[in-house]
Amino acid sequence: MADASDSSFQKATQMAISHPKGDGASNNESLLWNQILETHDSDELVFAMKHVLDIIEVIFFPTTTELHGNFPVSLSQVGYADQKVLYSGHQDKLLELPRIIAAISGKVFCNWFDGVDRHETTMEVLYMIKDYNWDAKLVLAVGAFALSFGEFRLLSELHFTNPVAKAIALLKQFPDTLEFAGILKSKLEAVFLVVKAMLDMTKSVREFYELSHNEYFTAESPEIIAATADIPSAVYWTIRSTVDCASQIMSFKGMGPDLAYLRLSDSWDLSSSAHKLNKIRSQLVEKINLYYRFIEKKKDDERLNVIARVLESSHIDNSKSLKVLFQVNDDDQKMLFDCLHQKLVAIEELRGKIVSLFITDLDIVSEDYLILQQIYPEKLDDYDRVENKYEIVWFPVLDNWTKEKHRLFENIRDQMEWLSVHHPSKVAPQVIRYIRERCNFVKKPLLVVMDTEGKIVHKDATQMFCIWGNQAYPFSLSKEILLWQQSSWTITLLAEGIDQHLPTWIQEGKHICLYGGEDVEWIRSFTRTAKAVARGHGIDLEMLYVGKNRARERVVKKLINVTQREKLSKALEWRLISYFWLRMEKMCFSEPPVAMADQEEVKPEYFSPDNLVFAAPAQHCNPIFSGILKMLSVGSSSKGWAVISGGSESDTLFEADGELLLxxxxxxxxxxxTAENYGFVTALEMYYHRLCNELPHCINMILPDTQIKQIYCAACYKPMEKMVMYSCCSDRASFGYDQEN
Structure with a gap:
């Protein structure tokens, strides 16, 4: 019965006739190509090809045969592998083959005896097997040669000891191989080169057709059609090589003493045939290997999709997802390491909990680790609270692990307080692929959250953890959207959990000024002037130094000491300053505010009391996104900057460049x-914006690589020019490596 290979061959045939061997093919090649194709009628006749191929291999290369160079000798024993082939009980499947094999062998012998051209003999053989598929044609033709070759081998070995074999050898005028052993051996080595090439070619063509029936291919697959177009040529040259070898073997018979005069060119012809077959096969093998990689990729895709379906669906609990994630069958199998208590734990510890996977490589920048270092102690201090019912699992992702990398992994792990994968090198490749492709992990650390039902509910909750801490529980994307919808641009959002004094100041209705910079003279002048002006207006003003965006650690630590020693204001410690600005950046790139900001066009508003024109933020209609960008903009100034909040928790913030504000x-x-009519902060902001329009200013903004299309100046609200800055900050150490304090 015809199958998919027939359909694919028909398409390949059409392609081959149009462009045989490419546009540069010679007329002779095109003619030969068409002649080969004309010999193929259908794929209707089938037989047990694999079993026949195994028998052929026993004839050519018995497993117990001793090899001298390329020439096998000694057929006195039957190896175990050969016994399995010869006594397998498949004889009933070979009933129709002796006739066609004998016919092919007879055709080759008669044509050789009659001096028929080798090409003509090859074409006649092809016509004899026109109703077989191309791989079957090879098995039959090579099998016919194996029949003749096997007889030759038996006579060559047995005629010295077996009288029947000796009698047959005499009738066939078989040469005395003891006398001509050296000459015969060199001739047969050339034959065996071709025999091996023929057998390898037959196996490869057979392997190709088995692949073509794979579930991942169809008759219309371009890969199959392209390779099928090369098969007829491979079949032709292999069958022609069987004719060459058969002619060589038959020429040994009847020559007797004349064996020594066999042409040297015969060996060269056979070597050329072997080379040609090996060249054709190498191209076919290359395609076969590509198909295997294609199949493996498809299987890997299926395994990935299975993992994705489990991890992205809800279940009774999270056990099934955890087993898939860590590739375990037993809940009690200890696949996790408790970094705080230095002990192994089972995934059962995670059952019924929110699980956040801290996904990184081994090059963890300290600022990324700082997020968890800031919020995790709160969880440990009050574990009974609902929002603390979660676990963090460090999940390092690398493609290749070495002993050195594993030592580094253990060094980093031992400095953590949460859980870690015990053997990250044993994580399944499909899980790693899921993390890279479905969670988009490249280099930047992720916090991937799985809920209590085993469903991935956030593929990067880093921003949530950083902005709201444990208040973001259960850390789902829907929770993040809700938190943003409930937020406004106030001092509470800006400095949540940064300093213990802030909640008290807010509760007491005090005005609050967060400021920073790296110019000590500006800091002295600004703090003293701000306090004096506030007192003059009857304002209770609290000030807090928070450094600057992308600050230099050594410089800021000195300024912290100055502000505290000279009692200029309170100051955050360096770790909290780093966290404050990291939090600002995470706010900027949190998806919900960016998405909300992109929903509407820029629409500047104007506020004009007493002819003082105040241009409202022209970033976007989203005031949170606008405020974040302005904070990052003015906060990048080394000279100085400030943000001021009124005496109410709901008051919006006023961000300003330091020099203009001073x-x-x-x-x-x-x-x-104006302050008496509109309030201290509003009047100051109005006058500040007038100065922005009157005085020159230079404001820069440093952000990580971003897709934000347009940013506006925090002072004059004109579009800022986008430039590229390459930065290497030696102060930003990697976690897990020794660093100088």
Whole structure:
């Protein structure tokens, strides 16, 4: 019965006739190509090809045969592998083969005896097997040669000891191989080169057709059609090589003493045939290997999809997802390591809990680790609270593990307080692929969250952890959207959990000024002036130094000491300053505010009391996104910057460049009356924006690589020019490596 290979061959045939061997093919090649194709009628006749091929291999290369160079000798024993082939009980499947094999062998012998051209003999053989598929044609033709070759081998070995074999050898005028052993051996070595090439070619063509029936291919698959177009040529040259070898073997018979005069060119012809077959086969094998990789990729895709379906679906609990994630069958199998208590734990510890996978490589930048270092102690201090019912599992992802990398892994792990994968090198490749492709892990650390039902509910909750800490529980994407919808641009959002004094100041209705920079003279002048102006207006102003965006650690630590020693203001410690600005960046790139900001066009608003024109933020209609960008903009200034909040928790923030703000404070007499009508912060902000329009300013903004299309100046609200800056900050150490304090 015809199968998919027939359909694919028909398509390949059409392609081959149109472009045989490419556009540069010679007329002779095109003619030969068409002649070969004309010999193929159908794929209707089938037989047990694998069993026949195994028998052929026993004839050519018995497993107990001793090899001298390329020439096997000694057929006195039957090896175990050969016994399995010869006594397998498949004889009933070979009933129709002796006739066609004998016919092919007879055709080759008669044509050789009659001096028929080798090409013509090859074509006649092809016509004899026109109703077989191309791999079957090879098995039959090579089998016919094996029949003749096997007889030759038996006579060559047995005629010295077996009288029947000796009698047959005499009738066939078989040469005395003891006398001509050296000459015959060199001739047969050339034959065996071709025999091996023929057998390898037959196996490869057979392997190709088995692949073509694979579930991942169809008759229309371009890969199959392309390779099938090369098969007829491979079959032709293999069958022609059987004719060459058969002619060589038959020429040994009847020559007797004349064996020594066999042409040297015969060996060269056979070597050329072997080379040609090996070249054709190498191209076919290359394609076969590509198909195997294609099949493996498809299987890997299926395994990936199975993992994805489990991890992205809800279940009774999270056990099934955890087993898939860690590739275990037993809940009690200890696949995790408790870094705090230095002991192994089972995945059963995670049952019924929110699980956050801290996914990194081994090059963990300290600022990434800082997020968990800031919020995890709160969980340990009050574990009974609902929002603390979660676990963090460090899940390092590498493609290749070495002893050195494993030592580094253990060094980093032992400094953590949460759980870790015990043997990350044993994590299944499909799980690693899921993390890379479905969670988009490249280099930047991720916090992938799985809920209590085993479903991945957030593929990167880093921003949530950083902005809201444990209040973001259960850390799902829907929770993140809800938190943003409930937020407003106030001091509470800006400095949540940063300093213990802030909640008290807010509760007491005090004005709050967060400021920073790296210019000590500006800091001295600004803090003293701000306090004096505030007192003059009857304002209770609290000030807190929070450094700057992308600050230099050594410089900021010195300034912290100055502010505390000279009692200029309170100051955050360096670790919290780093966390404050990291939190700002995470806010900027958190998807919900960016998405909300992109929903509407830029629409500047104007506020004009007493002819003082105030241009409202022209970033986007989303005030949170606008405020975040302005904070990152003014906060990048080395000279100085500040953000001021009024005496109410709901008051929006006023962000300002340090030098312009100091000028506005020094000229407070010019807006004193406005302050009585609109309040201290509003009047200061209005006058500040007037100065922005009158005085020159230079404001820069440093952000990680981003897709934000347009950012506007925090001072004048004009579009900022986008430039590229390459940065290497030696102060930003990697976690897990020794660093100088």
């Amino acid at each position: 000028t506005a404070l020094l000229e407070h007499e010019k807006w004193k009356q």
